[in-house]
Amino acid sequence: MIFYFSGTGNSKWIADQLSSNQQEDLIFIPEVLKDGNMEFCLEKDEKIGFVFPIYSWAPPEIVLHFIKQMSLENYQGQYLFFVCSCGDDIGLTQQVFMKALSLKGWKCHAGFSVIMPNNYVLFPGFDVDSKELEEKKLENAIGELNRINELINRKEAVFFCKEGSIPYIKTRIINPLFNRFQMSPKNFWTTDKCIGCKRCEKSCPVDNILMQDGRPVWGRNCTSCLACYHVCPQQAVQYGKRTKGKGHYFNPNQY
Template sequence: MIFYFSGTGNSKWIAEQIAKAQNEVLVFMPNAIRDGIEEFVLADDEKVGFVFPVYSWGPPLSVLQFLDWVTLSNYHSQYVFFVCSCGDDTGLTEELFRRALSRKGMECNAGFSVAMPNNYVLLPGFDVDKKELEKKKLDEAVGRVEEINDSITGKKIGFHCNEGSFPWFKTKVLNPLFNRFMTSAKPFYATDDCIGCKRCERICPVGNVVMIGWRPVWGMDCTSCLACYHVCPKHAVQYGRRTKRKGQYLNPNVSISHEAAAQ
């Protein structure tokens, strides 16, 4: 069973490749919460995987909240792993995720990171990758995921995440600040270029965007995945003044019009 969370599609693509290779079922975490599915019964020989993006050098809060909420019955040392997508490095994401699993009485056997195109654009100096780098990352991700699948098939033990420089500072200092101050949807708005296409509503993984009078309105349950910003065909979705000159990115290899809001 592969549990995953994704906004702009990078982690969804990885999850799909792993689920197909391992012949495991895909579960979108926000859908499980929306549908009130609190318990999953694990088969004796089941591989249990978690795939998610790295947000400010840690797992998304929505992933940690899912782990606190869900019950995985019949766990008795099945092979458990995670794969995280990141624009550059992961910090101590492994530590935070393993700690969250341990609170459920589960041991994480392996962890991996996959470099994928950047999509965070809300701070100065942060923008999407140039097209050449975007293509390079997407091309190299194919081989990286194949390597990861080989490790999962062999149930190999070990953690292979690119922590980068100053991982302690990034995860212990910057990540809590991000979660406290940078996950609000209040600065989101739509300019007069909005055409009411509802793509932002459909792509939101947690159903936090609702169309009212042909304009999107944001609620209080934002994950800061920025999918609503990246999907807008008119670049009409903005986050204060921070995004007017920033680029947009969606993974070109998956369909992500989406999950929680559309079903």
């Protein structure tokens, strides 16, 4: 079985490719958290996969929370892997993820990072990729996923993760600050371009948006995936002043 989390579709696309090739069931983490049934029964030769985007050089908090809460019945050291999507590098994500598993008594056998089009626009100087770079990343990702699928099929114990420069600072210092100060939904707002189409509401993976008087209202349960911002056809969703003039991206295979 493959557990995944995705906001703007990059990780969902990866999870779809893996699920099809590995013939493993695909499980959306937010739906499990809403349902509350955290117990999963494993077959003897079943593979266990986790697919998620990188949030400020670490796994999203929702993924780590899910791992902490879930249980794997009949776990006997089955092959376990992760694949994460990133705009460039992932810092010490491998360490963070493997520690979360070790606290459950589980072993991670393989891990991979796949460079995908960038979608994080809240940091100064951060924006979506140019159309040319976006298309190049998507094209390269196809070949990379084929290679990853071959390695997983053979149950190879390998790690191909791009840490990048100053990984300790990115993951151990910047990421905690991100989780503390950048996860708040209170700065979301809509311009007069909003047409009340509800696409932001429908795109939110954790059902944190409700429409009131034809406009979206954000609750407190935000993962900072920015799906609501990127999916808006009118580019009416904004986050304070940080998104002014920034671009938009949603995986073309998912919407």
